[in-house]
Amino acid sequence: MAVVGGGMAGARFAERYGALGGPGTVTVYGAEPRAPYNRVLLADVLTGRYDAESIALPLGGAEARPGCEVMALDPAARTLALADGTVEPWDELVLATGSNPVLPPVRGLRRPDGPGLAEGVHTLRTLEDCGRLAEEAVTAKRAVVIGGGVLGVSAARALAALGVRTEIVHQGTHLIERQLDGEAAEVLRERLLALGVETYARNRARAVHGGDRADAVELANGYRLDCDLVVLACGTRPRTALAYGAGLPVGTGILVDDRLATAGPHVSAIGDCAEHRGTVHGLAGPAWEQADALARRLSGADPDARYTGSLQRARLSTGDLEYAAFGAVDETLDPGLDVLRIADATRGSYKKLVLRGTRLVGAILLGDLATVDALAGAFESKEPLGGHPLHLLTRGES
Amino acid sequence: MTLTSPTAAPAPPTDTHCPYCSLQCGMRLGVGEGTKAEVLERPDFPVNRGALCGKGRSAPALLARDVRLTGPLLRDRPGGPLRAAGWPEALDRVADGLAQTREQHGPDAVGVFGGGGLTNEKAYLLGKFARVVLRTANIDYNGRFCMSSAAAAHRKAFGLDRGLPFPLDDIPRTGCLILVGGNPAETMPPAVRYFRELRENGGRLIVVDPRRTRTAELADLHLQPRPGGDLALALGLLHLVIADGLVDKDFVAERTTGFEAAREAAMAHWPDRVERITGVPAHQLREAARLFGTAATGMVLTARGPEQQSKGTDTVGAWIDLCLATGNSGRPYAGYGCLTGQGNGQGGREHGQKADQLPGYRSIEDPAARAHVAGVWGVQAESIPGPGKSAYELLDDLGRPDGVRALLLAGSNPAVSAPNAGHVTERLRALDLLVVxxxxxSETARLADVVLPVTQWAEEDGTTTNLEGRVILRRRAFDPPEGVRSELWVLRELAARLGVATGFPVDAEEAFDELRRASAGGDADYAGISYRRIAAEDGVFWPCPAEDHPGTRRLFLDRYATPDGRARFAAVTHRPAGEEPDEAYPLYLTTGRVLAQYQSGAQTRRVAELTEAAPGPFVELHPRLAERLGVADGEPVAVTSRRGRAVAPARITGAIRADTVFMPFHWPGAGRANSLTNPALDPVSRMPEFKVCAVRVERAEQEVAP
Known part of the structure; x- marks a missing residue:
């Protein structure tokens, strides 16, 4: 059993396959130089809350082969080729190749003299990225984060916690628009401001200046932000080259069915690299649900196990910035939706339900998460809410 | 020894202990007005300092002739009625039946099922009877439904299993205590004082329970997870303790092994994910981790909530990990402990009525243990059978070709208390011979072919071992009614009829002295404990290997009972319950106890004042669920699982999660909670999953609740 990719999905699959008593021996091939770890915690590795060493994930007895990038697959021969030229056989293959950071079309990101990012320009996808960024953050005074999605906000918060004055440049209308509405994003922006993070929405970075070492980001409106660090947080793109090269059908991600099987016999795909029913999730929660379903199927614990999709659910729980978002949060897209909203400027909280009739289709809790359990339950159960959905927004007996 | 009868002249009161739960509160029995037995305070006994709950105070009601058995009963043909019989006839019938089954189907077709309420002496001789007289591997007991997951996790982590590694009076002196899935305010009220004192001393109390119980009301912080979320919750707290730098690195390095694997497991349980699995908001997880991790000392106590799950052993292991990571073990006022349930839940599992163990907590598969016990018993080690089936597996196979066909049952009522009780009742009916x-x-005795009336707590001597590992002595205060015999006498009579003339003393102290020899050198070493010492010292804590040994109040201060002396971390991962809610069965059912009843209720339901206080079963549900179902308080609701159906009145309360219903399990009939429960077993402890299953709840239109 070969798992290509030692990220969240690959590690979870290996651990579950072992726990469920799968008969095969599992090898996890990872391109990164260290055994699988919990990528979700990277922002807090940056702040120093976690040691880099302490976030390793369990593998359920699988063999980890870090620093072993898989260069090619041969589904017919059931082999894979490693960077050092060796060829390894497999009976069952799991592609968990994850995703790469998207590099935005900004001038000056790359070294003038060759491949790689310019000095001072960082992505935050791996522990190596994190280590380099943490090292430079020690002496840095100012940072610019390009991209105001979840990763951008987390990175900015972490840098601010390290005492680096940080600015977010965000092309969209408001922060984290995939998960939050404009009002929630405004509350979040104010909370970030209190932590020392300035946000410039509806702004595009045009260029990074400084030659060998980035020293400023120029915005499309001509404004120039001086900085010692640039962090790119412009989303991720599934890593599909390996699957594509092996002749497997690829859309945005590697196409899989409800069994999480690709078109190739004995080849499955899970996590950020997989596209299921037209969706690439790009989040740890769905990746683990896919890994769990596939482990049940391939271990023999439940040969009929299927993955039918994940509920849209996002969560940031860092204490000073906390929100949960479920489902569809923008009611303006559909006239059939109603909204129940509580905004508390004093306490910096914002809470909202999006309803279709008596059914909950989306919700946001920001700053006050007291009802997160009831809300998650209502969202997952899909039961009609009855006449008094207020208990989903405020504690106290209904 | 005081030997009085209610009809004799008043005599000095007798110091003894309550017949019910694992606290084994000290009580004094005297003769009151009208020669009635009377419970008096025994303020000098340290565990309860005189306090008793309603169950203990009313216990003498069961001494009355009209609520109890006073002579053997026999059934002449299957389906026929039970009729009164004399002892010789009843014993002959039992002995003949056991012998015949053994002859026709082999020794393993004869089984024994014991209980955690039996004294140490009875439990010991029941195990000896199974192995020496019946030569069967198939003996197990209802403690498997009670303690086995905590016991298994204890042994994995510490190499030894004693409910509490410290005396109860250490509790008020700890800094932070997490009580997981226990409700002592209702199940053992005299123990609540320790938790109150803890808070009065400035310590913090965290209670984990899907219901805001009377115990949870006492807490500084109540975490209210979904049933089955306890494992993920423990790992989530371990995660935060690691993240926040609250690991006691010196302790971990010097006194434990396996931390790295446990840390990896914890890293797979970050706060968002644990919130999602358990329903406990991340900010409450952080608060709990901070309170526990920053306290100078901390304790975790688990009870049946986290233990009675198909992942109970792993769950307890994760809570032990939390203690080990924070250095809260092996030093005073800190540690992991389990609140045992039954009166002799602790001692009952130490002396050989468990399928895989011999007296002194010895493994039945260990050649040295077998040789030692064989020596005490005067038999060849090879003649002792190997391990047999665990409780539910034994019950599930009753009457089947490869199962037990003749069963001797003592101190248990599985027709009410076993999971999937409807099925278990059918299996009991399928036996060739059932002796109770x-x-x-009891409801199980009603199914029997032979019913043997036996003595109860106030009518016999014997030891029990309470939740602290304190061996205490119950004293005979009254003569039993004529026609009632002790189990020790029954075992001797049956042994003699089956060809074993010696080795089954009727005198409890004599049986205990043999138990001491059998346990000597084992983990639960009673060699140095005598009746005289117990009486003089208010109980003696095991291990106590010699007469001049003081007993062991606190375990593990210098080393753990593992080969290398270190405690072992468990590297465990959350997994779903055996059955999770789905569209057809959308709610969780969890079960438990109420203040005025005890276990299957066979005793307490016969006490008028207790039955007045808690007259029948009920279904606790949240107002929003009740509204959705259109059910008003007190109206009958039907609860259905894949195994059965139960009907009981609704009790509507905001104290329970809206996705969960609760039923107490003390009643038979239409409201029997265990008609619903899931016998999914823990792979290590073989504990059934009483505390989580999936159900559907509806209005019960035309039905009348019992």
Whole structure:
């Protein structure tokens, strides 16, 4: 059993396959130089809350082969080729190749003299990225984060916690628009401001200046932000080259069915690299649900196990910035939706339900998460809410 | 020894202990007005300092002749009625039946099922009877439904299993205590004082329970997870303790092994994910981790909530990990402990009525242990059978070709208390011979071919071992009614009829002295404990290997009972319950106890004042669920699982999660909670999953609740 990719999905699959008593021996091939770890915690590795060493994930007895990038697959021969030229056989293959950071079309990101990012320009996808960024953050005074999605906000918060004055440049209308509405994003922006993070929405970075070492980001409106660090947080793109090269059908991600099987016999795909029913999730929660379903199927614990999709659910729980978002949060897209909203400027909280009739289709809790359990339950159960959905927004007996 | 009868002249009161739960509160029995037995305070006994709950105070009601059995009963043909019989006839019938089954189907077709309420002496001789007289591997007991997951996790982590590694009076002196899935305010009220004192001393109390129980009301912080979320919750707290730098690195390095694997497991349980699995908001997880991790000392106590799950052993292991990571073990006022349930839940599992163990907590598969016990018993080690089936597996196979066909049952009422009880009742009916020894005609006794009336707590001597590992002595205060015999006498009579003339003393102290020899050198070493010492010292804590040994109040201060002396971390991962809610069965059911009843209720339901206080079963549900179902308080609701159906009145309360219903399990009939429960077993402890299953709840239109 070969798992290509030692990220969240690959590690979870290996651990579950072992726990469920799968008969095969599992090898996890990872391109990164260290055994699988919990990528979700990277922002807090940056702040120093976690040691880099302490976030390793369990593998359920699988063999980890870090620093072993898989260069090619041969589904017919059931082999894979490693960077050092060796060829390894497999009976069952799991592609968990994850995703790469998207590099935005900004001038000056790359070294003038060759491949790689310019000095001072960082992505935050791996522990190596994190280590380099943490090292430079020690002496840095100012940072610019390009991209105001979840990763951008987390990175900015972490840098601010390290005492680096940080600015977010965000092309969209408001922060984290995939998960939050404009009002929630405004509350979040104010909370970030209190932590020392300035946000410039509806702004595009045009260029990074400084030659060998980035020293400023120029915005499309001509404004120039001086900085010692640039962090790119412009989303991720599934890593599909390996699957594509092996002749497997690829859309945005590697196409899989409800069994999480690709078109190739004995080849499955899970996590950020997989596209299921037209969706690439790009989040740890769905990746683990896919890994769990596939482990049940391939271990023999439940040969009929299927993955039918994940509920849209996002969560940031860092204490000073906390929100949960479920489902569809923008009611303006559909006239059939109603909204129940509580905004508390004093306490910096914002809470909202999006309803279709008596059914909950989306919700946001920001700053006050007291009802997160009831809300998650209502969202997952899909039961009609009855006449008094207020208990989903405020504690106290209904 | 005081030997009085209610009809004799008043005599000095007798110091003894309550017949019910694992606290084994000290009580004094005297003769009151009208020669009635009377419970008096025994303020000098340290565990309860005189306090008793309603169950203990009303216990003498069961001494009355009209609620109990006073002579053997026999059934002449299957389906026929039970009729009164004399002892010789009853014993002959039992002995003949056991012998015949053994002859026709082999020794393993004869089985023994014991209980955690039996004294140490009875439990010991029941195990000896199975192995020496019946030569069967198939003996197990209802403690498997009670303690086995905590016991298994204890042994994995510490190499030894004693409910509490410290005396109860250490509790008020700890800094932070997490009580997981226990409700002592209702199940053992005299123990609540320790938790109150803890808070009065400035310590913090965190209670984990899907219901805001009377115990949870006492807490500084109540975490209210979904049933089955306890494992993920423990790992989530371990995660935060690691993240926040609250690991006691010196302790971990010097006194434990396996931390790295446990840390990896914890890293797979970050706060968002644990919130999602358990329903406990991340900010409450952080608060709990901070309170526990920053306290100078901390304790975790688990009870049946986290233990009675198909992942109970792993769950307890994760809570032990939390203690080990924070250095809260092996030093005073800190540690992991389990609140045992039954009166002799602790001692009952130490002396050989468990399928895989011999007296002194010895493994039945260990050649040295077998040789030692064989020596005490005067038999060849090879003649002792190997391990047999665990409780539910034994019950599930009753009457089947490869199962037990003749069963001797004492101190248990599985027709009410076993999971999937409807099925278990059918299996009991399928037996060729069912013999039940009990003091009342329990629901299981009603199914029996032979019912043997036996003595109860106030009518016999014997030791029990309470939740602290304190061996205490019950004293005979009254003569039993004529026609009632002790189990020790029954075992001797049956042994003699089956060809074993010696080795089954009727005198409890003599049996205990043999138990001491059998346990000597084992983990639960009673060699140095005598009746005289117990009386003089208010109980003696095991291990106590010699007469001049003081007993062991606190375990593990210098080393753990593992080969290398270190405690072992468990590297465990959350997994779903055996059955999770789905569209057809959308709610969780969890079960438990109420203040005025005890276990299957066979005793307490016969006490008028207790039955007045808690007259029948009920279904606790949240107002929003009740509204959705259109059910008003007190109206009957039907609860259905894949295994059965139960009907009981609704009790509507905001104290329970809206996705969960609760039923107490003390009643038979239409409201029997265990008609619903899931016998999914823990792979290590073989504990059934009483505390989580999936159900559907509806209005019960035309039905009348019992």
């Amino acid at each position: 020894a009990d003091l009342v005609l």
